[in-house]
Amino acid sequence: MDISGKRKILIVDDVPTNITVLTQILMSDYKMVCATNGQDALKLSASSCPDLILMDIMMPGMDGYAVCRQLKSQDTTRHIPVIFLTAKKEEEDEVKGLGLGAVDYISKPFSPVILKHKVRIHMELKLHRDNLEEIIKERTIEISKSHKKLHQEVTERIQVQKALIEQRAYFLHLFENSPQAIMILAPDGKVVEVNKGFEKIFGYAVDEIKGKYSKNLIVPEDMIAEDETFHKNILAGKTITKETFRSRKNGDLVPVTFLGYPAMVKNQIEGLFILYDDISERKKFEAQMLHQSFHDPLTGIPNRALLMERISRSLERCKRRRDYQFAVLMIDLDNFKSVNDSIGQLAGDKFLIQFSDQIRHCIRSTDTIARMGGDEFAVLLEEFKGPREVFKVAKRIFNVGKSSFFIERNEITISASIGVVIKTKSYDRAENILRDADIAMYRAKENGKSSFRVFKQKMHKMTLASIKMQNELRHAIFNNELVLFYQPIISVSEQQLLGFEALVRWHHPDKGMLGPNLFIPLAEETDLILPLGRFVIQEACRQLKQWHETIPGGENLTMNINVSTKQFMDGELTGFIIKTLEEHRLTPQYLNLEITESLITKNAKSMMSKLAVLKKHGINVLLDDFGTGYSSLSYIQDFQIDSIKIDRSFINDMDRDGGSIEIVKTILALCRNLGLGVVAEGIERKTQFNLLKELNCEKIQGFYFSKPVDKIKAAHLIKNGITISE
Numbered sequence: 001m002d003i004s005g006k007r008k009i010l011i012v013d014d015v016p017t018n019i020t021v022l023t024q025i026l027m028s029d030y031k032m033v034c035a036t037n038g039q040d041a042l043k044l045s046a047s048s049c050p051d052l053i054l055m056d057i058m059m060p061g062m063d064g065y066a067v068c069r070q071l072k073s074q075d076t077t078r079h080i081p082v083i084f085l086t087a088k089k090e091e092e093d094e095v096k097g098l099g100l101g102a103v104d105y106i107s108k109p110f111s112p113v114i115l116k117h118k119v120r121i122h123m124e125l126k127l128h129r130d131n132l133e134e135i136i137k138e139r140t141i142e143i144s145k146s147h148k149k150l151h152q153e154v155t156e157r158i159q160v161q162k163a164l165i166e167q168r169a170y171f172l173h174l175f176e177n178s179p180q181a182i183m184i185l186a187p188d189g190k191v192v193e194v195n196k197g198f199e200k201i202f203g204y205a206v207d208e209i210k211g212k213y214s215k216n217l218i219v220p221e222d223m224i225a226e227d228e229t230f231h232k233n234i235l236a237g238k239t240i241t242k243e244t245f246r247s248r249k250n251g252d253l254v255p256v257t258f259l260g261y262p263a264m265v266k267n268q269i270e271g272l273f274i275l276y277d278d279i280s281e282r283k284k285f286e287a288q289m290l291h292q293s294f295h296d297p298l299t300g301i302p303n304r305a306l307l308m309e310r311i312s313r314s315l316e317r318c319k320r321r322r323d324y325q326f327a328v329l330m331i332d333l334d335n336f337k338s339v340n341d342s343i344g345q346l347a348g349d350k351f352l353i354q355f356s357d358q359i360r361h362c363i364r365s366t367d368t369i370a371r372m373g374g375d376e377f378a379v380l381l382e383e384f385k386g387p388r389e390v391f392k393v394a395k396r397i398f399n400v401g402k403s404s405f406f407i408e409r410n411e412i413t414i415s416a417s418i419g420v421v422i423k424t425k426s427y428d429r430a431e432n433i434l435r436d437a438d439i440a441m442y443r444a445k446e447n448g449k450s451s452f453r454v455f456k457q458k459m460h461k462m463t464l465a466s467i468k469m470q471n472e473l474r475h476a477i478f479n480n481e482l483v484l485f486y487q488p489i490i491s492v493s494e495q496q497l498l499g500f501e502a503l504v505r506w507h508h509p510d511k512g513m514l515g516p517n518l519f520i521p522l523a524e525e526t527d528l529i530l531p532l533g534r535f536v537i538q539e540a541c542r543q544l545k546q547w548h549e550t551i552p553g554g555e556n557l558t559m560n561i562n563v564s565t566k567q568f569m570d571g572e573l574t575g576f577i578i579k580t581l582e583e584h585r586l587t588p589q590y591l592n593l594e595i596t597e598s599l600i601t602k603n604a605k606s607m608m609s610k611l612a613v614l615k616k617h618g619i620n621v622l623l624d625d626f627g628t629g630y631s632s633l634s635y636i637q638d639f640q641i642d643s644i645k646i647d648r649s650f651i652n653d654m655d656r657d658g659g660s661i662e663i664v665k666t667i668l669a670l671c672r673n674l675g676l677g678v679v680a681e682g683i684e685r686k687t688q689f690n691l692l693k694e695l696n697c698e699k700i701q702g703f704y705f706s707k708p709v710d711k712i713k714a715a716h717l718i719k720n721g722i723t724i725s726e
Contacts, residue, residue, distance in 0.1 A: 006031040010050035012041040014059045020666050025112045038062025045077045057086040072101035081122045094241040111282040135163045181276035189213050201278050203249030218246045234260045234272050255283045296371040299356040307370035311430035327390045329379040330419040330437035334449040336375035347407045362396040394452045417444040418452030477531050481507050485708035489701045499558030502540035503708045533567040545584040554718045560592040565599050574613045588618035596624050648682025655687040
């Protein structure tokens, strides 16, 4: 317990998101200490003396079992209770952990209520065990020093016995009042004692069950054999943990965790201890999580994953039944962005909900509607007799798109483009059907939107158009059609321009200025991203050096450059960057390379060596889109990350009720504790800026201050500064 009066918990997990979730659940009642690996956990256990340890099992290097084994082998740490947090549910793993000295298991995903409850129970048990050990220790020392006086020795022994009796009374009180159902059985399976928690969970009073066989009262008929196996193994000296079901007095089934272990008296097994936890709430939570993983959170309809599964089932059904037919429709709302821009995103979300409800009325209950993301939907039609039925459904959906919707007193009329795949028997993969439905839908958009098109093989012209785009982009790279725009990065505290992020644009001879979304994905699919990336690095360094030398006050500006996965996999990238810096005589400390979480998690080994070379030359590394992936905190240390860029999805939602401000606070605190720089991107509103300023965020960028600008306007910003309205 620290000086604040709070007991201390050590959380050991290599996944930062898990540490964040656990900290938020428990920090109001306990002081939290965190470790991201086994070695740090052992050091903190010895130095900070936690009252309880919550530990993940699967960690790189030293896993949770090894850490627990070492903790229990040391006199200074063996008394600390360890609760394993793990997604592993095999019985042998739980038995192994309990054999190493762990006091409990909590399965992932976990219920916050159950987590807090178990932590509280084990905290209380430890406290009173420590009290008991301290009393015994003190009395023993006193007795050892009082051999000369028999009377004093007897008196002290009586006092120790009294303390033991008092502690036994406390544990009896704990037994009676524990919310867990605790049952003591004789070796033959008859009930010796149960507590009030048992009565609360199962509905049986003590006198109704005492002396009777528990299997006849609370074990479902189809699980009696399982229960008998449990009893046999416990009487053989084993500890059994398992999730199962038991019956309440009223006949209802209740999901429970079963923990059974032998009751030892003078090294002899004299009975069984059985503990039950009602996990109904956790099971409801897991069912909710499963539903969420296969359903769109906004509209409540199936998502892409569930649709893919059902299309795959339809393909299998086609192989078994010649008469079975199914079709897939891809639906995209035309110009939906204008709806969000005009009435706001929240109203736009309400529109999507209404639109999905209307589509449901156009199809049968046996069909499936799914939201693919954004304003894109898909429909799986099954068991139709002919194409006309599919066309009728498509027309009904098309007419829904043309009808008026009333959202917050605004009348919205919008159209939809629909792509249809009818001949599905020739396919063998669900994603290919969706791909072709998508091609047909975009074909409908190209033909003026507000229409539907049936996919035909002749639509390979779409592929030819893509090839043409590739050729034009290749020509653009080598013929000076690419230009860089620059978005300012600003110091929050000093409200001064610190540098820019370089963003590429394509000055197309026919289509005008094209944003990166129109050609970067194409470049990523091909090797064109490599010469394109070299152009960005070369031009950004050249421009930065020019500003350093020609504009007063611009000599310390920095430049952020995004580097993609393909670029980093290119063996020549590091050498090219170093050569470019030398060529322009640009000091490496002014260059910041932005990489994504997915890049370091998927290519850890090759990334580490390349980043080590760049870091050795003084180049800074910034982790982009932080919080959207699954990177471990250990990666931040291993890859020597200098700064973190908070993803715009968190920033966009932080100034709304129930938004992500707590996540932003946590990331900022993490950065401060690890000594990392931090940049918040995507600031579009004054409220967002004010919140970040209050939170002492280091750097920011976004449309609220400036959109990306060309080099002339960027030079103007350097000379005149950026004014931030308070």
